[in-house]
Amino acid sequence: AQSVAQPEDQVNVAEGNPLTVKCTYSVSGNPYLFWYVQYPNRGLQFLLKYITGDNLVKGSYGFEAEFNKSQTSFHLKKPSALVSDSALYFCAVRDAYSGAGSYQLTFGKGTKLSVIP
Amino acid sequence: DADVTQTPRNRITKTGKRIMLECSQTKGHDRMYWYRQDPGLGLRLIYYSFDVKDINKGEISDGYSVSRQAQAKFSLSLESAIPNQTALYFCATSEQRGFQETQYFGPGTRLLVL
Numbered sequence: 001a002q003s004v005a006q007p008e009d010q011v012n013v014a015e016g017n018p019l020t021v022k023c024t025y026s027v028s029g030n031p032y033l034f035w036y037v038q039y040p041n042r043g044l045q046f047l048l049k050y051i052t053g054d055n056l057v058k059g060s061y062g063f064e065a066e067f068n069k070s071q072t073s074f075h076l077k078k079p080s081a082l083v084s085d086s087a088l089y090f091c092a093v094r095d096a097y098s099g100a101g102s103y104q105l106t107f108g109k110g111t112k113l114s115v116i117p
Numbered sequence: 118d119a120d121v122t123q124t125p126r127n128r129i130t131k132t133g134k135r136i137m138l139e140c141s142q143t144k145g146h147d148r149m150y151w152y153r154q155d156p157g158l159g160l161r162l163i164y165y166s167f168d169v170k171d172i173n174k175g176e177i178s179d180g181y182s183v184s185r186q187a188q189a190k191f192s193l194s195l196e197s198a199i200p201n202q203t204a205l206y207f208c209a210t211s212e213q214r215g216f217q218e219t220q221y222f223g224p225g226t227r228l229l230v231l
Contacts, residue, residue, distance in 0.1 A: 009157075032217065043121070043207060043222040044160075051217050090159060104175070105220060109159040 002027045002095035006108035013081045014116050021076040021111045023091030032094040033074040034105065035065055039087045047089075050074060061085070081115045088112050120144045121223035123208050129229045130198050138193045138226050140208030149191040150209040150220060151175075151183060153202075160207065166191055167213070198230045 003026045013019045025031055032051055036044040048059025055067045065076045076089060091108040121142045130136050140149065147168050152160040152175075162175030164183040172183060180202060184192045195202055205227050209220040 034219070036222075043224040044209075046219050046221065049217075049219060104162060104165070107160040109157055 002031075002093050002106045004091050004093045004106055004108040006089075006091055006111045008111050009109075010112045010114065012114045012116060015083055016080050019078050019081040019085070019113065019115070021089050021091075021113060023074045023076065023108060024072050025074060025091075025093045026072065027093060027095035029095050031072075031074075033065075033067065034092040034094075035059065035063070035074075035076050036090045036092065036107075037061075037087050038090065038110075044090065047076070083115045083117055086113055086115045121208060121210055121221055123206075123223040123226050125226060126224065127227045129231065131231050132199055134198050136195050136198055136228075138195075138206055138208075138228070140191045140193070140223055142189050142208075142210045142223075144210055144212070144221065145188075146210040146212045146221075147188065148211040148213060148218070149185065150211070151181075151191070151193045152207045152209065153177070154205040154207060154225075163193065195228075195230075198228075200230045203228060203230045 005024045034049045035047040037047050038044050047063050048057050050057045050067045058064045063078050067074050088110045090110050092105045094105050124139045150165045151163040154160050161177050163181050164175050166172045166185045169185050182194045205225050207225050208223040211218040211220045
């Protein structure tokens with residue numbers, strides 16, 4: 001079974017400082033990892049995904065994520081936070097071992113990011 | 118994402134009522150999904166459909182049913198609504214690309230069951 005954990009319910013960071021939103025995962029096979037962002041009263045927007053290759057993945061709005069296989073982590077990062085980055089962030093995983101025809105995504109519980117002016 | 122629309126955006130209903138939430142997409146994707154979001158629980162999959170003739174139960178399908186009327190339309194029904202079905206409901210679509218596929222979400226329907 002696949003699972004994903006976001007250990008922090010909330011992350012507070014000052015504007016201009018670097019931010020990190022943590023995610024760890026558990027899968028049987030190779031992981032396919034995704035980050036989504038949800039702004040207030042909006043649906044989820046795709047930010048980035050890791051499939052294979054370079055462990056550092058770059059995505060939308062200046063975000064990037066680092067895949068670490070030994071630590072089973074996929075932390076979301078941004079060098080300089082903006083107030084407009086304040087939102088709810090979800091990590092999701094798909095296990096390549098979950099069988100043909102499955103392709104289900106499992107989401108974490110979400111981390112609320114607050115960027116303080 | 119304007120390519121995935123959901124109606125209604127907000128709905129208040131009473132216990133025991135039947136309601137339908139609708140989802141339409143112009144992305145031309147084969148795959149469609151229904152999720153519910155509850156605070157502190159993230160998103161949980163209710164049903165998914167890989168094409169018009171292929172519908173599958175997700176993690177929490179009890180109390181729900183779906184209909185895939187066309188490639189572009191996927192409806193979620195609550196046959197007899199109960200208060201613990203109060204949640205934010207999202208429709209999503211994806212293009213068939215195997216494990217690499219990315220899901221794209223609609224704006225959500227906020228449902229309150231009294």
